[in-house]
Amino acid sequence: xxxxxxxxxxxxxxxxxxxxxxxxxxxxxxxxxxxxxxxxxxxxxxxxxxxxxxxxxxxxxxxxxxxxxxxxxxxxxxxxxxxxxxxxxxxxxxxxxxxxxxxxxxxxxxxxxxxxxxxxxxxxxxxxxxxxxxxxxxxxxxxxxxxxxxxxxxxxxxxxxxxxxxxxxxxxxxxxxxxxxxxxxxxxxxxxx
Amino acid sequence: xxxxxxxxxxxxxxxxxxxxxxxxxxxxxxxxxxxxxxxxxxxxxxxxxxxxxxxxxxxxxxxxxxxxxxxxxxxxxxxxxxxxxxxxxxxxxxxxxxxxxxxxxxxxxxxxxxxxxxxxxxxxxxxxxxxxxxxxxxxxxxxxxxxxxxxxxxxxxxxxxxxxxxxxxxxxxxxxxxxxxxxxxxxxxxxxxxxxxxxxxxxxxxxxxxxxxxxxxxxxxxxxxxxxxxxxxxxxxxxxxxxxxxxxxxxxxxxxxxxxxxxxxxxxxxxxxxxxxxxxxxxxxxxxxxxxxxxxxxxxxxxxxxxxxxxxxxxxxxxxxxxxxxxxxxxxxxxxxxxxxxxxxxxxxxxxxxxxxxxxxxxxxxxxxxxxxxxxxxxxxxxxxxxxxxxxxxxxxxxxxxxxxxxxxxxxxxxxxxxxxxxxxxxxxxxxxxxxxxxxxxxxxxxxxxxxxxxxxxxxxxxxxxxxxxxxxxxxxxxxxxxxxxxxxxxxxxxxxxxxxxxxxxxxxxxxxxxxxxxxxxxxxxxxxxxxxxxxxxxxxxxxxxxxxxxxxxxxxxxxxxxxxxxxxxxxxxxxxxxxxx
Numbered sequence: 001x002x003x004x005x006x007x008x009x010x011x012x013x014x015x016x017x018x019x020x021x022x023x024x025x026x027x028x029x030x031x032x033x034x035x036x037x038x039x040x041x042x043x044x045x046x047x048x049x050x051x052x053x054x055x056x057x058x059x060x061x062x063x064x065x066x067x068x069x070x071x072x073x074x075x076x077x078x079x080x081x082x083x084x085x086x087x088x089x090x091x092x093x094x095x096x097x098x099x100x101x102x103x104x105x106x107x108x109x110x111x112x113x114x115x116x117x118x119x120x121x122x123x124x125x126x127x128x129x130x131x132x133x134x135x136x137x138x139x140x141x142x143x144x145x146x147x148x149x150x151x152x153x154x155x156x157x158x159x160x161x162x163x164x165x166x167x168x169x170x171x172x173x174x175x176x177x178x179x180x181x182x183x184x185x186x187x188x189x190x191x192x193x
Numbered sequence: 194x195x196x197x198x199x200x201x202x203x204x205x206x207x208x209x210x211x212x213x214x215x216x217x218x219x220x221x222x223x224x225x226x227x228x229x230x231x232x233x234x235x236x237x238x239x240x241x242x243x244x245x246x247x248x249x250x251x252x253x254x255x256x257x258x259x260x261x262x263x264x265x266x267x268x269x270x271x272x273x274x275x276x277x278x279x280x281x282x283x284x285x286x287x288x289x290x291x292x293x294x295x296x297x298x299x300x301x302x303x304x305x306x307x308x309x310x311x312x313x314x315x316x317x318x319x320x321x322x323x324x325x326x327x328x329x330x331x332x333x334x335x336x337x338x339x340x341x342x343x344x345x346x347x348x349x350x351x352x353x354x355x356x357x358x359x360x361x362x363x364x365x366x367x368x369x370x371x372x373x374x375x376x377x378x379x380x381x382x383x384x385x386x387x388x389x390x391x392x393x394x395x396x397x398x399x400x401x402x403x404x405x406x407x408x409x410x411x412x413x414x415x416x417x418x419x420x421x422x423x424x425x426x427x428x429x430x431x432x433x434x435x436x437x438x439x440x441x442x443x444x445x446x447x448x449x450x451x452x453x454x455x456x457x458x459x460x461x462x463x464x465x466x467x468x469x470x471x472x473x474x475x476x477x478x479x480x481x482x483x484x485x486x487x488x489x490x491x492x493x494x495x496x497x498x499x500x501x502x503x504x505x506x507x508x509x510x511x512x513x514x515x516x517x518x519x520x521x522x523x524x525x526x527x528x529x530x531x532x533x534x535x536x537x538x539x540x541x542x543x544x545x546x547x548x549x550x551x552x553x554x555x556x557x558x559x560x561x562x563x564x565x566x567x568x569x570x571x572x573x574x575x576x577x578x579x580x581x582x583x584x585x586x587x588x589x590x591x592x593x594x595x596x597x598x599x600x601x602x603x604x605x606x607x608x609x610x611x612x613x614x615x616x617x618x619x620x621x622x623x624x625x626x627x628x629x630x631x632x633x634x635x636x637x638x639x640x641x642x643x644x645x646x647x648x649x650x651x652x653x654x655x656x657x658x659x660x661x662x663x664x665x666x667x668x669x670x671x672x673x674x675x676x677x678x679x680x681x682x683x684x685x686x687x688x689x690x691x692x693x694x695x696x697x698x699x700x701x702x703x704x705x706x707x708x709x710x711x712x713x714x715x716x717x718x719x720x721x722x723x724x725x726x727x728x729x730x731x732x733x734x735x736x737x738x739x740x741x742x743x744x745x746x747x748x749x750x751x752x753x754x755x756x757x758x759x760x761x762x763x764x765x766x767x768x769x770x771x772x773x774x775x
Contacts, residue, residue, distance in 0.1 A: 028363065035327075036362075045534070063505060063506070078530070102739075106742050
């Protein structure tokens with residue numbers, strides 16, 4: 001089995017690391033070797049966050065090289081574009097269309113760029129734009145957008161369908177499980193066509 | 194089958210300490226080492242503490258080890274500089290219970306002020322260096338290192354890098370085993386009292402110890418040969434081993450887990466079996482130089498691989514194969530997303546006023562170092578933990594006195610950093626008649642590393658109540674007559690106080706006290722902008738708050754406040770000249 005490489009990219013506070021945890025848990029439950037890596041420390045202060053998840057029969061490096069990501073999973077559109085070049089030939093990009101201003105934009109030093117969607121589409125043949133925030137609100141909480149994105153990526157991974165709900169139940173606090181299962185399902189549907 | 198978990202290197206080290214029967218662990222928080230102690234603290238069997246600095250942490254560890262307890266001390270790479278003093282003599286005394294000193298190095302400086310390779314400390318202090326390559330080894334090597342420490346009567350430098358510390362991989366768990374007797378004190382002056390007469394006897398023993406360790410290294414399970422295609426042989430270590438396995442799956446590999454002292458015969462035999470020998474290691478040519486000194490021909494090392502920065506699979510593939518893959522270019526001209534003061538952070542108002550006054554700000558290591566970034570850019574120096582006060586003191590003695598505020602210095606230092614090593618700088622500045630203004634930004638936590646306890650918070654790492662250090666009382670004990678208190682959310686008060694203190698010829702200490710809003714989850718109702726009153730002048734945006742954003746509607750532009758992020762601190766409202774924010 002070929003190693004699967006997933007690059008997650010977003011903004012501190014969006015739950016990128018929790019989403020990584022769900023992905024790694026599902027891969028472990030599927031009996032695979034898994035490595036995950038991120039650099040944090042600044043993330044809580046509004047900085048960019050990326051997380052690398054790799055699974056397969058035997059995984060060595062915990063990081064994904066540029067141009068080797070089977071999936072780039074963006075949690076915010078600017079961060080998706082920033083990392084879009086990491087996608088492998090034939091790989092896919094799935095991204096949340098929501099906008100979060102970087103401090104440079106908030107302070108008026110820089111402008112939030114126009115035309116991000118078209119920019120992202122230039123990097124891969126298959127690109128899926130997901131209204132993560134809208135679907136999360138539909139599920140009942142804006143903070144569940146990360147689970148929407150997990151649902152979206154689940155459609156494209158060689159991991160058994162029933163493992164996802166099982167691991168979400170295991171990882172999330174009981175009171176948040178139903179909401180997140182709904183968010184997950186909305187994510188699955190968002191990329192169904 | 195043993196229970197399996199996915200763990201970061203830091204979590205695995207903590208688990209390793211638990212399984213290996215460690216009784217005491219001490220550290221000062223610092224990325225990428227912080228989570229080691231946070232996880233050790235979850236094991237009740239181990240006494241664990243945040244010490245005020247790394248030197249103290251190691252000294253606490255030395256005491257524990259002398260009493261016969263297995264001991265772990267952890268810090269980031271620059272922390273070893275602080276702890277170097279006891280370390281070099283600890284090499285002479287040796288240990289009672291095994292002692293490992295973890296150095297979490299940071300190639301690429303993801304969150305550090307320099308990029309030193311701390312394996313050099315092992316060679317310098319003449320103690321063994323151990324380097325794991327994934328989380329399973331991170332756990333297993335703790336026990337092996339403690340065995341080695343006890344067997345050879347030496348502290349062991351256990352070195353990780355950020356990619357080991359913060360990457361996760363699968364770990365098989367074991368049970369805790371506690372060997373040896375209960376800790377007890379035994380008087381042994383020649384071993385533990387390093388008077389010159391005793392220390393002189395020790396130095397030759399240290400040299401003998403290294404010689405014995407060299408022999409041990411030849412057959413140690415810490416080093417491993419993986420023979421495959423013999424056209425290329427690679428000697429490597431730590432995380433680089435993983436990159437090599439991905440980049441050169443056919444190559445033969447000598448993976449070094451014990452990287453000082455080196456197994457000379459093992460290396461010689463390996464080199465003889467391969468056509469081309471590569472030595473691939475991040476940062477310094479630490480073992481490459483030693484291997485060359487052995488007279489072994491190294492075909493490629495630092496001639497191909499950089500000394501600066503972090504490696505990757507891609508880099509190794511490119512350097513060995515001499516080709517670079519064609520990659521898509523990254524999107525250009527995107528706005529950066531740097532970290533910033535949290536919405537509501539108590540440092541924002543202080544830096545807003547410091548910038549306005551145009552004083553030289555002598556900074557320190559902590560969240561407030563973010564005051565150097567745009568748009569604030571009001572922190573003008575930063576060298577190491579605790580240096581802000583002493584550096585400002587130095588400036589105050591050489592810059593001629595004047596009323597020009599640009600020629601005046603304000604030192605800023607956090608509470609944890611003050612306890613780390615700012616206290617001694619303050620003592621010096623008082624005693625040696627300094628004249629700068631010192632602002633202690635007391636947010637009741639160690640903010641930058643994620644909000645750890647410190648001697649001022651009134652809690653230990655275990656969450657027990659503790660005696661909170663009283664900063665004004667300390668300053669007074671050092672000889673400061675008056676410590677001025679300032680509310681960081683009142684800009685006028687900050688400005689008035691600073692102007693008053695800057696005008697005085699003598700040293701002043703201003704204590705700025707407000708709890709970290711992130712750590713203590715403090716929030717008031719969010720503020721709102723009246724779009725009718727807002728002129729879009731962007732003055733409020735200069736306070737650098739992620740909750741603020743400019744909205745442009747045709748000709749009209751105005752600021753909006755994100756209601757989910759704003760915690761109602763009002764700093765932006767105070768800088769607004771049009772009374773548009775309430």
